[in-house]
Amino acid sequence: MNATDDGTVIIQCEQVEKWFGDFQALKGITTSVVEGEVVVIFGPSGSGKSTFIRTINRLEEHDAGRIIVDGVELNDDLRNLERVRSEVGMVFQQFNLFPHLSVLRNVALGPQKVRHMSRPKAEALANELLERVGIPEQADKFPSQLSGGQQQRVAIARALAMRPKIMLFDEPTSALDPEMIKEVLDVMRELAQSGMTMLVITHEMGFAREVADRFLFFDEGEIVEEGTPEHFLPTREKSAPSASSRRSSSERVPGDNPLHTGSDSKSGKSVRHRVRLEALRFARRPSRSPSASRAGGCPRAGVRRRSNFGQIRRT
Amino acid sequence: MQSTHIQASRDAGHRLRFWARDNLFSSRPNTTLTVATIATLGLVAYFLVQQDFFDLDFSVVEVNRRLLFVGRYPQSEEWRLWPPLWFAFILGGFSFGLWARLSRRDVLWLGAAIVFILALLAHGENGGLFGGAAAAAALAYGMGRWVRRDHRSRSRAAKLAALGWAVLIPFTVLIIVAFGGVKPALWGGLMLNVMLATIGIAVGLPLGILLALARASSLPALKGVATAIIEITRGGPLIAWLFIARFVLPEFLPDALNTDVIVNALVIVSLFTGAYVAEIVRGGLQSIPPGQIEAAHAVGLGTVNTTVFIVLPQALRAVIPALVSQIISLWKDTTLFSILNFTDALGGAQAAIAQADFIGRQKEVLLFIALAFWSVAFAMSRLSQRLERALGIGVR
Numbered sequence: 001m002n003a004t005d006d007g008t009v010i011i012q013c014e015q016v017e018k019w020f021g022d023f024q025a026l027k028g029i030t031t032s033v034v035e036g037e038v039v040v041i042f043g044p045s046g047s048g049k050s051t052f053i054r055t056i057n058r059l060e061e062h063d064a065g066r067i068i069v070d071g072v073e074l075n076d077d078l079r080n081l082e083r084v085r086s087e088v089g090m091v092f093q094q095f096n097l098f099p100h101l102s103v104l105r106n107v108a109l110g111p112q113k114v115r116h117m118s119r120p121k122a123e124a125l126a127n128e129l130l131e132r133v134g135i136p137e138q139a140d141k142f143p144s145q146l147s148g149g150q151q152q153r154v155a156i157a158r159a160l161a162m163r164p165k166i167m168l169f170d171e172p173t174s175a176l177d178p179e180m181i182k183e184v185l186d187v188m189r190e191l192a193q194s195g196m197t198m199l200v201i202t203h204e205m206g207f208a209r210e211v212a213d214r215f216l217f218f219d220e221g222e223i224v225e226e227g228t229p230e231h232f233l234p235t236r237e238k239s240a241p242s243a244s245s246r247r248s249s250s251e252r253v254p255g256d257n258p259l260h261t262g263s264d265s266k267s268g269k270s271v272r273h274r275v276r277l278e279a280l281r282f283a284r285r286p287s288r289s290p291s292a293s294r295a296g297g298c299p300r301a302g303v304r305r306r307s308n309f310g311q312i313r314r315t
Numbered sequence: 316m317q318s319t320h321i322q323a324s325r326d327a328g329h330r331l332r333f334w335a336r337d338n339l340f341s342s343r344p345n346t347t348l349t350v351a352t353i354a355t356l357g358l359v360a361y362f363l364v365q366q367d368f369f370d371l372d373f374s375v376v377e378v379n380r381r382l383l384f385v386g387r388y389p390q391s392e393e394w395r396l397w398p399p400l401w402f403a404f405i406l407g408g409f410s411f412g413l414w415a416r417l418s419r420r421d422v423l424w425l426g427a428a429i430v431f432i433l434a435l436l437a438h439g440e441n442g443g444l445f446g447g448a449a450a451a452a453a454l455a456y457g458m459g460r461w462v463r464r465d466h467r468s469r470s471r472a473a474k475l476a477a478l479g480w481a482v483l484i485p486f487t488v489l490i491i492v493a494f495g496g497v498k499p500a501l502w503g504g505l506m507l508n509v510m511l512a513t514i515g516i517a518v519g520l521p522l523g524i525l526l527a528l529a530r531a532s533s534l535p536a537l538k539g540v541a542t543a544i545i546e547i548t549r550g551g552p553l554i555a556w557l558f559i560a561r562f563v564l565p566e567f568l569p570d571a572l573n574t575d576v577i578v579n580a581l582v583i584v585s586l587f588t589g590a591y592v593a594e595i596v597r598g599g600l601q602s603i604p605p606g607q608i609e610a611a612h613a614v615g616l617g618t619v620n621t622t623v624f625i626v627l628p629q630a631l632r633a634v635i636p637a638l639v640s641q642i643i644s645l646w647k648d649t650t651l652f653s654i655l656n657f658t659d660a661l662g663g664a665q666a667a668i669a670q671a672d673f674i675g676r677q678k679e680v681l682l683f684i685a686l687a688f689w690s691v692a693f694a695m696s697r698l699s700q701r702l703e704r705a706l707g708i709g710v711r
Binding site for chain 2: 057059078082085086088089090092094096097098099100109110113114155158159161162
């Protein structure tokens with residue numbers, strides 16, 4: 001385990017690659033996450049962000065590179081796999097609760113079967129966690145009897161029941177009605193404040209800026225941007241956030257380069273950059289348009305985009 | 316106006332008329348269908364009466380009830396049958412009370428069939444024992460109903476009942492065979508059908524689940540072996556396999572394994588059932604969304620735990636109707652043993668019909684056998700429907 005100035009590195013990825021047949025989903029991802037850090041991942045659909053966080057608990061096996069989670073390297077060793085999985089919790093877009101088990105059993109099953117807790121103990125823990133996510137009264141119901149927001153909170157409780165060191169969130173609010181998004185985000189916010197290491201894929205910008213220590217921006221299987229929230233998003237005026245972002249878009253500075261990486265991301269937190277949302281859009285454009293990607297920026301990406309999939313996507 | 320309506324509804328004849336108008340003659344197509352149905356039923360009834368169908372004399376069943384019930388099973392060892400029978404009756408009644416609920420109409424039909432069967436079988440010296448078992452079953456049914464009022468006692472009772480079912484078959488076989496008991500080759504009648512079906516299910520069901528899991532596995536060797544077993548077994552008709560068990564296997568098997576033809580046949584029946592169950596369960600396995608398995612893995616459950624606690628419960632629940640259908644099918648297929656010259660229920664029936672005293676009395680015997688098979692099949696069908704509904708709470 002490496003210790004840096006910023007804290008203890010808990011996830012380390014080096015040149016991680018993943019192929020689905022001829023299509024390369026991850027093109028050499030290198031990044032690390034320190035303990036207690038909240039990393040929010042953005043990117044268009046199909047950009048590999050979901051594949052990336054799924055490699056961290058090995059729901060997807062990476063084809064090249066190294067992933068070290070809490071000092072354990074992910075490889076074909078099944079014992080490593082079990083150890084990592086019981087320390088990494090995951091919350092899915094579609095909740096994936098077990099429909100044949102009551103809410104309480106959903107949460108208690110993991111501790112009971114993996115941690116070998118006794119049933120009463122596991123259920124006590126489950127009740128405690130259900131209380132924490134705000135739905136203790138639903139313990140005896142079945143998932144299908146709950147609203148989407150409640151189901152997702154059960155899913156969070158289920159992941160927390162394993163006392164994980166890391167939590168992965170794969171678009172946890174994307175399948176929810178707008179009025180239910182808040183209740184899930186509230187739970188996640190509380191979790192972030194409690195010091196949990198979190199990797200979150202989300203499109204909720206307001207939430208992201210509030211909790212994130214760092215952003216990763218994925219496109220076509222690569223991290224194309226990395227930086228602090230202040231770096232990416234306009235600081236919100238206290239009164240009208242939407243108005244402020246609209247205002248900032250009108251005063252965009254095309255030459256401003258928002259690409260900052262690594263070392264200054266932590267310290268950057270204190271420095272209040274005012275970078276416009278438009279700058280972010282500008283930054284995305286080159287990697288999406290074929291001419292720009294061929295012309296410059298990232299030659300490696302230009303070479304790899306000769307795959308069939310890339311060509312189909314461009315048309 | 317209002318008062319005449321109330322008066323009319325009090326009068327039974329009027330009520331019937333209203334009911335008929337609303338249900339039988341509400342529209343022109345409905346009226347046409349009603350008339351056509353009544354005409355068809357009338358024709359069938361007329362035809363049956365003309366053919367003396369209702370000229371029934373069940374003395375052939377009464378006289379041959381031993382043959383129909385236990386075949387050539389020795390009379391001196393009959394005492395061995397009663398404990399398992401009582402056990403099964405009580406357990407069955409209790410389970411029905413605990414899990415199923417029979418509608419009044421179900422009770423009427425099923426009750427009538429069972430009373431009819433028992434009335435014919437339970438004559439004379441055995442009447443008390445049969446009647447006692449039936450009464451005990453009814454009592455156990457009431458107890459099951461009573462116990463399930465309370466959630467806690469219900470789950471305890473469910474465990475007890477499950478244990479009972481797990482013990483029933485070993486207990487029965489042990490009592491009948493052990494300590495100089497009766498060899499399977501001498502089993503017969505309805506008892507043989509029941510034994511074949513229950514053992515076939517008890518072995519075939521787990522075997523089928525294992526085969527399905529093996530076939531769905533990613534290990535090529537396991538998958539290949541399972542696929543071969545399933546496809547070869549399913550590829551032949553059951554009757555052909557039974558002939559092989561009866562006439563071919565004994566030639567090849569070493570003497571140690573070659574103790575009893577019924578045992579050979581049981582192996583074949585179990586394998587056959589297992590092959591069909593495997594394909595049903597495989598369908599259920601495929602209906603589980605991959606997200607379920609991913610979620611289980613993400614919680615840290617290994618392959619075995621994921622299969623046992625997440626995949627199988629959902630997969631089996633999804634295929635209950637098909638599984639019960641397979642079980643009922645096996646229950647009826649046990650009559651194929653009569654073709655192999657075993658005196659199962661149907662074999663006993665054929666022997667009874669062949670008797671000089673009862674020439675032309677096939678009808679009664681076959682009707683009796685049909686009723687016996689129907690009542691078991693119907694009870695199983697109802698139990699499965701209740702099971703589906705009871706387990707349906709958790710289904711999305």
